[in-house]
Structure formats: C-alpha cells, structure tokens
Amino acid sequence: MRLFSKPLFKFFLFALVLATLSALLSPPQADALTVSSTTAQPNSTSSNSSAVIGGTPTRITWEGTVDKGEQVKSLDLVFPAGCSLADGADVKVTVLHGLDRMAYLEQDQLDAQHVSVDFAKAVPSGMLIRVEVHEISLPNVAGDYQLETNYTDANGKSAALGPTQNITVQTVSWSDQLSDWLSQQGWVQAWNSVLFLNIFFNPVQIVASLPQLFFGWLRSLGIVLIGFPIIAIPIGLLVSFLRMSKLKVLRFISSIYVNLIRGTPLFLQIYIFFFGLPYLGINIPNYVLSFLVMGLNSSAYLAEIFRGGIESINKGQFEAAASLGMSRMQTMFRVIIPQTVRRVIPTATSEFILLYKDTSLLAAVGVMEQMMFAKNIVASTGNMTPYIVSALYYLVVTLPLTRFSRNMEKRLADGEGGNEAKEKKHRLRALFTRKQEVAA
Amino acid sequence: MPTSSSRSKLILGIVLSCLLACALCLSGCGSSASNTDSNASSATDAQVHLVTPGTITVGSDCDYPPFIQMTKGQPNGFEYDLIKDVCDKLGYKLQYLNPQNFDSLIPAVASGTKMDIAISSFTINDERKKTIDFCIPYFDSNQACVVKDSSSYKTAKDLDGATVCAQSGTTGAQWVQENLPNATLQNLNNATDCMSALEANKVQACFIDQPTAAAYVAKQYKDCKVLQAIPTGEQYGFVISKSNPALKAQINQALVDLYKDGTAAKLFKQYFGNSIKPPVEMGELPTNAQEGSVQDL
Structure with a gap:
C-alpha cells in the first residue's frame, strides 16, 4: 500500500525537518535588545592577571545593542545571588552610537540584587548601551555566574532576556584573603595613612604582590641561569682565546666584538635585538631572545675577565709545561685554565650578579620577568610597594652571591700568599675593565 | 674585611640611612610643593598649590599623536594646545616636563612634588580616582x-x-x-x-x-x-592631585569657558576634522563643573 509516492514522502520529510530546525533556531519572540557581552574586571592581585575572584570588589560591564526598529526605555540587570556592594559602589551608563557618545538622561538604582536604569527618553535602535557597576563583589564561590537582563520598551512592554554570557569566578587565594583581612585592620589603616609608608611599604600590597612576583623572580633567574652558563661562558672563553691568538685577524675581530658590546648600553642592544631582528625576517620567541641577548652581552665582559685571568698566570708556568713536553693546547687546558678558574670565580660571580640585575631591562620590550610583574601591579594600583618587594627578591639572590664572591676572593688572597701583590693588580684591572661591582 | 657582626651593623646602618634619606627627601619636596602662588586669583577659599609658582607644570608621556607628541624636541598636539589655552586664560606659564613613562604619571601627580597635572589621554575611571582626581572630561x-x-x-x-x-x-x-x-x-x-x-x-x-x-x-x-x-x-580628563581642589576648580572653569566660546571646537576641527566632536556635556555648562565630577547625562 502506497499512500505517498516516494518523491512526495521525501518532500514532506524535508519540510518537517526544516520546520523543526527553524522552530529550534529562531527565538520564540523577537527581543528588542541583544546583549553583546557581560564581563567582570580581573581583580586578583595574586594569581594570573585575567582571573576574577569572588568576594572582592570588581567592576561588572554589561553591553547590549538595541535591535532594529526597537526602543528601550528601561533596563533591569539582576545580579547572581550572593553579590555584595562595597563602599563607593556606583553605576555608570554610557550610550554610544557607533563611536559617538550620546547624552541620554537616566536614573539608576543599585542594590546588591540588581541595578535598574531608567532612561528619560527611550533609547532608539542601533544604540549600544553600556552599564558599568563599580565596586561590586561576586559570590565567593568558584563557578560561572550570569546576569539576567530585563527591559521595557518604549510602549512599556517588559520582557526578560535569558542569562547572559558566563563570568567565571575563581575562589580567593590565600594571599588575596590575607590582604583583604589586612586592609581591614586598624593598625594597617593607621600605617597607610602616612603617605610615605603607604606608597612604599603598604602591608596589603606586600602580601598581595609577594606570590605574584615569585613567578617573575623564577623567570628572571631562569633567564640568567640559562643565558650565563650556556651562552655567556662558552662564547666568553672562545672570545678570550681569540683575543690572545697569534693571528692578527682573529685578535682584531674579537676586539671589535668585545668593544662593540661593552661600549654600548645593554638597553640599546635589547631594543636592536627585539625590534630590529624581526625586520630581517628573523623571528625568535621572546624568551629565547632574552637568553641570547643577555648571554651575548655578558660574554664580552666574561671574555675580558677570562683573558685577565689567563694573563695573570705566571709566564714561568708556560715555560715549565713546555719543558715537560706539553703542547700549547695541553698547557692551556691542563695547567693554565684550572688555575684561572679559581682566580676568575669572584669576578665572574660579580658579572653574574650584574647580568641578573640587568634582566630588569627586558621589561621594556615586554618580556615577562620580575620587573614586568612588578610594573604591572604598580600600573594597576598606583602604589610603589611592589617595586620594594621586587627589590627584596633581587637581594635574595645578590646578597649571598656577593658574600660568596667576597669569601672566594679572601680565600684566593690567603691561598696565594706570596702572590698577593699580583692579585691586587688583577683586581685593580677588573675595576677598570668592567662595571665596578666587586665588594672590595 | 669586616667581621660578620660588624657587617650586620653596617647593613643596618645602610638601611637606616637610606630610610632617613628618603624621609628627608620627601619632607623637603613636601615643603616646596606647599609653595603657594600669590598672583593667581584664587577662586575658592583653599589656596592653589603649584610646584613652581606662577607655572603649571605638566607631565606627559609625549607619545600619543594627535594628542601629544614630540617634534624637534618640542611637545605639540591637541592636548598641548588645549592646556596652553587654559594657562593663557588663567595667567599661568606652561612648563612641560620631559617625556615620562605613562604608568609613572599618576604616582607622580599623587606625590605632588614633580608636576601639578598629568595630561596623557587619561581615561577617567574609578580605580584612578582612588589615588588622584580628574578635571572635567575634555575628550570622548x-x-x-x-x-x-x-x-x-x-x-x-x-x-x-x-x-x-x-x-x-x-x-x-x-x-x-x-x-x-x-x-x-x-x-x-x-x-x-x-x-x-x-x-x-x-x-x-x-x-x-x-x-x-x-x-x-x-x-x-x-x-x-x-x-x-x-x-x-x-572620557579623558587632566589628572590632578586630590589635595589641590583650588587649582582643579580654576582649570575646570577655564575648560568650560574654552568649550563654550568655541576655542576648543577649533582645536577639534584642526586635529580631528569632523570625525570627533567635543563631549556632549561640554556644550552646556555641567551643573557641578566646579566639583569636576563626571556625570551620567
């Protein structure tokens, strides 16, 4: 029995599918408003910079566009349950036509449950309405939250739009919690009322920036820990050999290398490497480039330190080695270099300290290192305390190293006894050939 | 070679002397900032504070055309012309500091020792208002x-x-x-x-x-x-210290006048053609221009 011919059946089936699809896809009624985005300003001081945390004041921004042929008279945005308002909470409404800011008188009401915005004159189609709620705290429970949008059009007809785009809230980290608690303490408020203490030693900022700067500290340290032994020491050694070579050409080339690098600021070299190289089609990731620039810069200084170290070895040792029948290479690697290592360790350590401190220059070209982390917090808070905290992090590395370098020097002086005069001369040379940093 | 106990004393000494130096520097700067300008006609009871008497000292990053840029070592642009007009109107001299880092400008104004105002296309927002004040908006x-x-x-x-x-x-x-x-x-x-x-x-x-x-x-x-x-x-606003309401009131009044008498409109035309218009509020006198608060009109 065939009720339908086959093509007819196919047609019906097709129509059915089409109807279902269109019913599913098209909204049940045309809305007068399209919500384009709902976001909350990242407010965490510790974890990553894009995190929104609960229980801490933030700014919620809601944006919606009035649809074609429609008008919006009032808006009502319902916050998720559990929001709270901090001191100074307020609403800012901006109406834009394209990029032009429009003047629309409005009245708003804000409480912890919702914000309602009533326009004196209905906002016509094509306008972007932007509602910012300042100093509002989202619930202190991790999860996704939405705002519900209700509106009335020019005829007074109200409608509800479903939940908006998610705002992902993370739980408060211990440092955020601690800094929040600190900011409410009486003694902290008294301390912060002194401008100097507030700007440089704000306890809230210290607690907030310590964990964040730790990651910056690791990165800065990483840059020198890779750049120094892998690039600076081998190249420095090579260049120091070239500087002492018998061939004039090699001596010439290596002296140009050393003088060029030591004669120009590291800051300039960083700019040339980071902004210049890409124009030549050489595109190296930022971190790799950091190791390279820092390593190459340091290699020139190290070359001079190594050369000084090697030349400070008594000439008699070369002659003695030769008389034992050692080749020049053998003499170098078996006799001279082992003695040089001892002598250059203090100065090379100072060079390492210098290089480590100079990683801060990389902040200027957007490498995320310690200085950059500190700068970001300072930029968003206007408080200098993160710089002080950052200084402490630098000192954690530099102070022990300085002591190490000083002790080594002392031991060297004691150990060489009779050679002390020569050692002093060596140190004197170090003063002139490098940026002076050795604790005398 | 100092022994370890004398070394720790030395470190303590250095730290203390650094703190002392900072404190001295701050107090010294503080007194210079409180120099008041007797020539300026004070609009309110409070006195106008200026870093250099008779001169408005402006900080900027000087790298934001067409608002501000350096040409042959001289700052120029929309913002430069605007503040020049404000200064002319108020009878102050104008002094632009050398270009500063943008993110250091607000702390510099807050400290009140280097510059009186910062003009560097600063958007008026609540976070910044916690540290400093803004004059009325001059640009959308x-x-x-x-x-x-x-x-x-x-x-x-x-x-x-x-x-x-x-x-x-x-x-x-x-x-x-x-x-x-x-x-x-x-x-x-x-x-x-x-x-x-x-x-x-x-x-x-x-x-x-x-x-x-x-x-x-x-x-x-x-x-x-x-x-x-x-x-x-x-909206952009000039950044000004919270402790300088008298200067803010003067600048706000000058801005309102400049936007009303068409001087600002000329600048807008010169720098932006017809693409950008002055803020809508500036067409008429904002009711609380003296306080310089930004209104949701």
Missing part, C-alpha cells in the same frame, strides 16, 4: 585593535589566545585582560613601542585608543590597519 574616546594589513583576524574577540600588546597601565591593557582572558598581554612603555612590536611581528595585535590608532595607521604605520574600533565611550 574609544579603544581600537590594530593589526597588520596582512592579518587574517576578523574581529578583536578572535584574538583571544593570541599575543597582543598594550601600553602599560592603560584602559586598553585592562580591556584585553577583561575581554580576552586567554590572550598573552605584553605591557609596553609607550604607544610607539607597541606599534614597533606589531611591525616586528612580536605581537599579533595592539590595543590603543582609537583616535591615536587612526592617526598611526594613516601616517606612520601604513602597513597596519584598525581591525576593529571598540566602542567604550571613555
């Missing part, structure tokens, strides 16, 4: 996402996950953090560095204020384009 602005001509991105939101840059401490940087949570943001010192990073393919896009972006792609960076203008309706 928006954000823009700038990419290279060859870029395949369609909208700014596509850049979530890309490496982008913005000037440190700007509302553009904030926009990226808030709206592109998965993007890697590089905070650079100034707008030129941002564009250099873009030109060098270090980043896929840079976020700067729309008028400057338009000026850049039209003149200096012709192989870049504005991918998308992002309407934010933010």
Whole structure:
C-alpha cells in the first residue's frame, strides 16, 4: 500500500525537518535588545592577571545593542545571588552610537540584587548601551555566574532576556584573603595613612604582590641561569682565546666584538635585538631572545675577565709545561685554565650578579620577568610597594652571591700568599675593565 | 674585611640611612610643593598649590599623536594646545616636563612634588580616582585593535589566545585582560613601542585608543590597519592631585569657558576634522563643573 509516492514522502520529510530546525533556531519572540557581552574586571592581585575572584570588589560591564526598529526605555540587570556592594559602589551608563557618545538622561538604582536604569527618553535602535557597576563583589564561590537582563520598551512592554554570557569566578587565594583581612585592620589603616609608608611599604600590597612576583623572580633567574652558563661562558672563553691568538685577524675581530658590546648600553642592544631582528625576517620567541641577548652581552665582559685571568698566570708556568713536553693546547687546558678558574670565580660571580640585575631591562620590550610583574601591579594600583618587594627578591639572590664572591676572593688572597701583590693588580684591572661591582 | 657582626651593623646602618634619606627627601619636596602662588586669583577659599609658582607644570608621556607628541624636541598636539589655552586664560606659564613613562604619571601627580597635572589621554575611571582626581572630561574616546594589513583576524574577540600588546597601565591593557582572558598581554612603555612590536611581528595585535590608532595607521604605520574600533565611550580628563581642589576648580572653569566660546571646537576641527566632536556635556555648562565630577547625562 502506497499512500505517498516516494518523491512526495521525501518532500514532506524535508519540510518537517526544516520546520523543526527553524522552530529550534529562531527565538520564540523577537527581543528588542541583544546583549553583546557581560564581563567582570580581573581583580586578583595574586594569581594570573585575567582571573576574577569572588568576594572582592570588581567592576561588572554589561553591553547590549538595541535591535532594529526597537526602543528601550528601561533596563533591569539582576545580579547572581550572593553579590555584595562595597563602599563607593556606583553605576555608570554610557550610550554610544557607533563611536559617538550620546547624552541620554537616566536614573539608576543599585542594590546588591540588581541595578535598574531608567532612561528619560527611550533609547532608539542601533544604540549600544553600556552599564558599568563599580565596586561590586561576586559570590565567593568558584563557578560561572550570569546576569539576567530585563527591559521595557518604549510602549512599556517588559520582557526578560535569558542569562547572559558566563563570568567565571575563581575562589580567593590565600594571599588575596590575607590582604583583604589586612586592609581591614586598624593598625594597617593607621600605617597607610602616612603617605610615605603607604606608597612604599603598604602591608596589603606586600602580601598581595609577594606570590605574584615569585613567578617573575623564577623567570628572571631562569633567564640568567640559562643565558650565563650556556651562552655567556662558552662564547666568553672562545672570545678570550681569540683575543690572545697569534693571528692578527682573529685578535682584531674579537676586539671589535668585545668593544662593540661593552661600549654600548645593554638597553640599546635589547631594543636592536627585539625590534630590529624581526625586520630581517628573523623571528625568535621572546624568551629565547632574552637568553641570547643577555648571554651575548655578558660574554664580552666574561671574555675580558677570562683573558685577565689567563694573563695573570705566571709566564714561568708556560715555560715549565713546555719543558715537560706539553703542547700549547695541553698547557692551556691542563695547567693554565684550572688555575684561572679559581682566580676568575669572584669576578665572574660579580658579572653574574650584574647580568641578573640587568634582566630588569627586558621589561621594556615586554618580556615577562620580575620587573614586568612588578610594573604591572604598580600600573594597576598606583602604589610603589611592589617595586620594594621586587627589590627584596633581587637581594635574595645578590646578597649571598656577593658574600660568596667576597669569601672566594679572601680565600684566593690567603691561598696565594706570596702572590698577593699580583692579585691586587688583577683586581685593580677588573675595576677598570668592567662595571665596578666587586665588594672590595 | 669586616667581621660578620660588624657587617650586620653596617647593613643596618645602610638601611637606616637610606630610610632617613628618603624621609628627608620627601619632607623637603613636601615643603616646596606647599609653595603657594600669590598672583593667581584664587577662586575658592583653599589656596592653589603649584610646584613652581606662577607655572603649571605638566607631565606627559609625549607619545600619543594627535594628542601629544614630540617634534624637534618640542611637545605639540591637541592636548598641548588645549592646556596652553587654559594657562593663557588663567595667567599661568606652561612648563612641560620631559617625556615620562605613562604608568609613572599618576604616582607622580599623587606625590605632588614633580608636576601639578598629568595630561596623557587619561581615561577617567574609578580605580584612578582612588589615588588622584580628574578635571572635567575634555575628550570622548574609544579603544581600537590594530593589526597588520596582512592579518587574517576578523574581529578583536578572535584574538583571544593570541599575543597582543598594550601600553602599560592603560584602559586598553585592562580591556584585553577583561575581554580576552586567554590572550598573552605584553605591557609596553609607550604607544610607539607597541606599534614597533606589531611591525616586528612580536605581537599579533595592539590595543590603543582609537583616535591615536587612526592617526598611526594613516601616517606612520601604513602597513597596519584598525581591525576593529571598540566602542567604550571613555572620557579623558587632566589628572590632578586630590589635595589641590583650588587649582582643579580654576582649570575646570577655564575648560568650560574654552568649550563654550568655541576655542576648543577649533582645536577639534584642526586635529580631528569632523570625525570627533567635543563631549556632549561640554556644550552646556555641567551643573557641578566646579566639583569636576563626571556625570551620567
């Protein structure tokens, strides 16, 4: 029995599918408003910079566009349950036509449950309405939250739009919690009322920036820990050999290398490497480039330190080695270099300290290192305390190293006894050939 | 060689003397900041505080055309002309400091020892208002996402996950953090560095204020384009210390006058053609211009 011919059946089936699809896809009624985005300003001081945390004041921004042929008279945005308002909470409404800011008188009401915005004159189609709620705290429970949008059009007809785009809230980290608690303490408020203490030693900022700067500290340290032994020491050694070579050409080339690098600021070299190289089609990731620039810069200084170290070895040792029948290479690697290592360790350590401190220059070209982390917090808070905290992090590395370098020097002086005069001369040379940093 | 106990004493001594030096410096600067200007006609009871008497000292990053830029060592641009007119009206001399880092300007104004106001296309917002005050808004602005001509991105939101840059401490940087949570943001010192990073393919896009972006792609960076203008309706204001309400009142009054008598309109025409108009509020006198608060009209 065939009720339908086959093509007819196919047609019906097709129509059915089409109807279902269109019913599913098209909204049940045309809305007068399209919500384009709902976001909350990242407010965490510790974890990553894009995190929104609960229980801490933030700014919620809601944006919606009035649809074609429609008008919006009032808006009502319902916050998720559990929001709270901090001191100074307020609403800012901006109406834009394209990029032009429009003047629309409005009245708003804000409480912890919702914000309602009533326009004196209905906002016509094509306008972007932007509602910012300042100093509002989202619930202190991790999860996704939405705002519900209700509106009335020019005829007074109200409608509800479903939940908006998610705002992902993370739980408060211990440092955020601690800094929040600190900011409410009486003694902290008294301390912060002194401008100097507030700007440089704000306890809230210290607690907030310590964990964040730790990651910056690791990165800065990483840059020198890779750049120094892998690039600076081998190249420095090579260049120091070239500087002492018998061939004039090699001596010439290596002296140009050393003088060029030591004669120009590291800051300039960083700019040339980071902004210049890409124009030549050489595109190296930022971190790799950091190791390279820092390593190459340091290699020139190290070359001079190594050369000084090697030349400070008594000439008699070369002659003695030769008389034992050692080749020049053998003499170098078996006799001279082992003695040089001892002598250059203090100065090379100072060079390492210098290089480590100079990683801060990389902040200027957007490498995320310690200085950059500190700068970001300072930029968003206007408080200098993160710089002080950052200084402490630098000192954690530099102070022990300085002591190490000083002790080594002392031991060297004691150990060489009779050679002390020569050692002093060596140190004197170090003063002139490098940026002076050795604790005398 | 000092022994370890004398060494720790030495360290303590250094720390203490540093603190003392800082405190002395601050108190010294503080007294110079409280020099009052007797010539200025004081609009309110409070006195006008100026770093240099008789002169308004302005800090800026001087790298944001067409608002402010350095040409042959001289600052010039819309903002320079505007503050020059304000100073002329109030009978002050104008002193521009050498270009500063944008993110150091607000702390500098807050400390009140280096500059009286900072003018560097500062968007008025609540975070900044916690530290400093703003004069009334003088300009309506928006954000823009700038990419290279060859870029395949369609909208700014596509850049979530890309490496982008913005000037440190700007509302553009904030926009990226808030709206592109998965993007890697590089905070650079100034707008030129941002564009250099873009030109060098270090980043896929840079976020700067729309008028400057338009000026850049039209003149200096012709192989870049504005991918998308992002309407934010933010407004610029001069940054001024909270402890200087008298100067703020004077500047606000001068601004209102300049916007009413058409002087500002001429500047808008000169620098922006007909593309950008003065803030709507400035057409008529805002009811509380004296307080300089920004109204939601």
